[in-house]
Amino acid sequence: MTHVLVHHTYGNGQLRLRIVEIDRFRPRPAGASIVPAYVVIDLDVSDPAGFQQYIDGVTPLIEQSGARNLLIDDNAVVLEGDWEPATLVIHEFASKAALQEFWDSPEYQPLKELRRKYSSVKVVAGQSPDVP
Template sequence: MPAFVIVEVDITDPEKYNAYKELTPATVLAYGGKFVLRGQPVTVLEGEWNHERLVMLQFPTKEKATAWYNSEGYQYAKSVRSGAAKANFLLIES
């Protein structure tokens, strides 16, 4: 069953965040994942949205998504992102 990782991001250091963005795609691909969207700005149609960027990843299974998030490669990318952005990660199985 497919699983999605949804990420709300507020960027505090664009240069450092760009380095993170360069590292992440290979880690996602290694676990069978793909980017569904990587967008900014977000247009609010209803309600409130207080984040700068929205990212959605799709993985074949919840287990693959979790393995990606916990992988050595992604943990390194995450360390590069440290101090460059605040992010909330959500895992949803469809």
């Protein structure tokens, strides 16, 4: 993986440095219109032992779909507002079509029922802006 050091100087002269994976910002080929899509989940598990059945089933499906787990955090920090997710989960899919294919797949349907049985969730999906 190629990395690059990015710096930004603020008006007060403070310098901020960070290392960024350059592949994440590589331009798409000309004419490509596929942009990433994200699923954001507020997950509250009521039965951890039962929920493990869901995890065991969904993990290989996520891997097969090519999606990535970007975040799984049970200590998310609320910066503003009254949203306090028990566990915050973010998955990245190659496109909205890939996300929808995963969500509607016959293999995932029984797992959704397991998830609903052992947890409560709020799920939203969105697509990254089409930035060249």
